[in-house]
Amino acid sequence: MVRIIVRLCKVIVAILLTELFATACIRDEAPNxxxxxxxxxxxxxxxxxxxxxxxxxxxxxxxxxxxxxxxxxxxxxxxxxxxxxxxxxxxxxxxxxxxxxxxxxxxxxxxxxxxxxxSALSTLKAGLEHVRLSSDGKYHVFYELDDNGNPLFDWATANAGYSLTGAGSQYTDFPTRQDPDGYIGSCARLETMRTGSLAERLNKPLAAGNLFLGQFVTLNALMDPLSATRFGVPFDHVPTSFRGYFRYKAGDVFYKLDKNAPDKLSPVNGRIDEFALYAVFYESTPEKPTLDGNNTLDINNPYILATAEVTDTRSTDRWKEFDIPFVFRPGKTVDPVKLANGNYNLAIVCASSADGAQFEGAPGSVLMVDELVIEFKEDED
Amino acid sequence: MNRMLCFLIAAVLLAFNVSAQKDNTPGIVKSSLMGLEYDVRAGLSIGGATPIPLPVEIREIEGFNPSINLSISGNVKKWFGADKKWGLIVGLKLESKAMETRARVKNYGMEIIGDGGERLKGNWTGHVKTKFRETMVTIPVMAALNVSHRVALRLGPYVSFVTGKDFSGHVFDGYLRENNPTGNKVVFEGDSQASYDFSEDLATFQTGIQAGVDWKAFKHLIVYGDLSWGLNNIFKSDFNTITFNMYPVYVNFGFGYAF
Incomplete structure (x- = not known):
């Protein structure tokens, strides 16, 4: 009996209060x-x-x-x-x-x-000498200048996504930042980091440092992190090689995502972290304007024409030069009309953990890159 | 705290029993001659902690669950004058105040702080679920007015010492603008929920006003109802994450035994 009365009272009060709030107390909507x-x-x-x-x-x-x-x-x-x-x-x-x-x-x-x-990018030589702070002043945004000192393009990073973890308050806290100790001048320093307790609750316990040509879209960063990295910008030359300098040190313990672990990570014994450093030349269509984290190197992706990938991903004590030719996939050729119309894109992707997008990697892995150059065929006309 | 409540309820029930058996002991008779009366009460509270008025950020209350809140109290009354019309009541009350709400908000300023000091600040548009529960020891001091030989009115301030605190919940199905309404926008949907816990930021002391009515149904049985209205924010004064103050407003009703 008492329980029934209590329940009845609860229901009545709940209805009364809800109605009261819903009708009398909700104020007019504020302007946007x-x-x-x-x-x-x-x-x-x-x-x-x-x-x-x-x-x-x-x-x-x-x-x-x-x-x-x-x-x-x-x-x-x-x-x-x-x-x-x-x-x-x-x-x-x-x-x-x-x-x-x-x-x-x-x-x-x-x-x-x-x-x-x-114009699509006409030259692609990246000294990684220039950074400015993001609009909230927290992290580095890399940009390149042409020979006349005019802005050429901005590099994209996932630093804006890391910012949402609340774990970074200054640029040195972020996975991607400039480092003065480059091969020539400054370079980009990419580090795989834990993301802290807020991101762990969202099953995103780890972030690799990354640097790429394209856009990072924060809107999707939580729901679909792979689609948040949109790789590629228009490029109206046929690339021949991707070269530059890197140094790499893999972090001590490799982890993979484990939704049941308190910190959402479980160690993978014996696995050594690897970096990613590659360039992709592909066709951009209105339906598929850019590649993203789901498909950049997908062997079955019909839009990809050619890739140049650093495959020796071992740690190095010092700066190491790389010069990788673009390898065209079987049956893929450049359509001169599409090239002239600017229908092709080029992506450069650097990451301190190759599988960082799947939240796999070794915290403490550091990839430094400098003097990145895309060589291309001079126009024939 | 719950165990303590159970114990006290048992004690009150026991008191009912014992007192019912042997009517007014000499001590109580003596007290009564001095104008002192005693009672013990057990009741339920229903209400909520709410901003007053509701801030414009709250667009819709989608759900409200007034949890069961037990209270138990003892009171001493001192009546003045020959007609015993006016009196003073001092009490000691063990109670809990709780609620669960679900609301839809627009541009709701918030900051989430992680275990490692991570701070995510911004403006949330979407849904918020909140659980609030406090247990406390309350001391009301009230003026009493006998309006008839059966009905007395009470009014006065109270102070509460909060012994158990929980203010937690999560935001879901919406989007956050980082830092302020012009910041980066990020969507939370499906399983993506950002949980928060501001339990530690709840204030230890609360003050407010309590008004009530007692109806003496029988010689020893009181039926009572009270409204307690908090006058200070449930959060500590240096807590700014929730941009508006919230005040506990509860109705408490139940039965009492007058000795």
């Missing part, structure tokens, strides 16, 4: 605080790739020969947000343009750098 560009439109006939929209950067990859001096991209924004300069304004994109988005509530502002490029 987000200030995102969620879409970017430009004449489809001049776009070589769909616009890449990052959190504070948009990359417009346009067809060769497009006039950059007067483009008028149109943006869709978080509902209620405003943008300055206005969407559809004609601007000169021979250098990057900056747009500021203000949230509906007027409190938050975000500035996007919008870059337009017509």
């Amino acid at each position: 605080a987000e200030a995102d560009i969620i879409g970017c439109m430009l004449d489809q006939t001049i776009l070589n790739r769909q616009p890449v929209i990052e959190n504070d950067r948009i990359i417009l990859m346009l067809r060769k020969g497009t006039d950059l001096t007067s483009l008028a991209p149109e943006f869709t924004l978080t509902p209620g947000a405003t943008i300055d300069p206005q969407s559809g304004t004609h601007l000169d994109f021979t250098s990057p343009q900056y747009y500021t988005v203000t949230s509906q509530d007027g409190v938050w502002k975000k500035t996007y750098r919008v870059e337009a490029t017509t």
Whole structure:
């Protein structure tokens, strides 16, 4: 009897309180605080790739020969947000343009750098001499300059994903960072690290340092980490070799993901960690614009034309030179029309643990890379 | 604490029994002549810890479960004057306050701190499940007014010393903006849940106002109801992760035995 009364009381109170909160107490929705560009439109006939929209950067990859001096991209924004300069304004994109988005509530502002490029990468020599700090000031972002000192491209890393583990507060805490002790000048230092208790709860106990050409998309970083690394940028030459310098030290104990272990890792006796260092030349299609962590070296991937992979992944005491020719897969040839139209992509992928994306590797494995160069055939015309 | 409650309930039931058998002992008669009365009570509390008013970040309360909260108390009453109209009550109450809620929030400021000091701060849009349970020793000091020979009203402040603390839960099915609403966006869906535990950040002392009514159903049996309204945040003052204050508001009702 008492139990029934208690239960009845609980139900009545629950209903009363829920109704009370649901009706009387829920206040009017506040205006949106987000200030995102969620879409970017430009004449489809001049776009070589769909616009890449990052959190504070948009990359417009346009067809060769497009006039950059007067483009008028149109943006869709978080509902209620405003943008300055206005969407559809004609601007000169021979250098990057900056747009500021203000949230509906007027409190938050975000500035996007919008870059337009017509040429695919024309040279690819990476000294890894230049870094800036991420917008939150925590980690390094590598970028390269051309011979005239103009920005050429940004390297991508998964540092933004590591940032979500809460384990890093300054650049030295992050898996990928610049190191002054390069082969020439500075280099990139990639280290496999544990991710800490927050990421362990999400079964992501380990992060390899990585550095690649392409984009890292944080949106998917938790749900589908393999798809968060989008490898490759447009490249309109036929690559012949991938060369540079590396040094590697494998960490002491190799672990694999173990969802039942307290720290979500279990050691694999006898297995020695290996790094990944390779380049892939592939066809980009509207359906499959980039390769990602699921398929970069997949032997059955029909879009891949050629790869150049460092296969001797043993630890080295000192800097070691590598010069690997691109090997075309059987039956794969370059279509000159597609090449001229900029339909091919090139990816360079470096990682301190080759299977880091599956949360396998040895914490403490360090890969350093420097002076990365893609050699290619000079245009025949 | 639960064991302690059980023990006290047993003690009260025993007191009922013993007292029922031999009516007013000489000591109690003497006390009564001095205007002092004693009672013991056992009851249930239902309510919740809630921000007042609800912050705009909370868009929907999707579920609310007022857990069973037992309380047990002893009170001393001192009546004044010949008519015994006004009095003062001092009590000692062992109680628990708990609830479970599920809410949908938008742009809810949060910070999760891991065991190794990892800090993930940001703004969450999605669902939040929260479990709150505290056990405490409460001392109410109330003015009492006899409105009839059966009904008395009570009102006064209380202080609580919190002995057991739990404030934990998880966020799920939504997205986080890192650092602030313009930061990197990351989706949590399916099995991806970020759990949090702010138990250690709950304050040890609580104060509030308690108002109640007693109805003397029989000579020794009291039926009572109380509303206790917390006046300070359930969290320590230096805790800023939850950006709004939460106050415990509970209704407590039950039976008492007046000696």
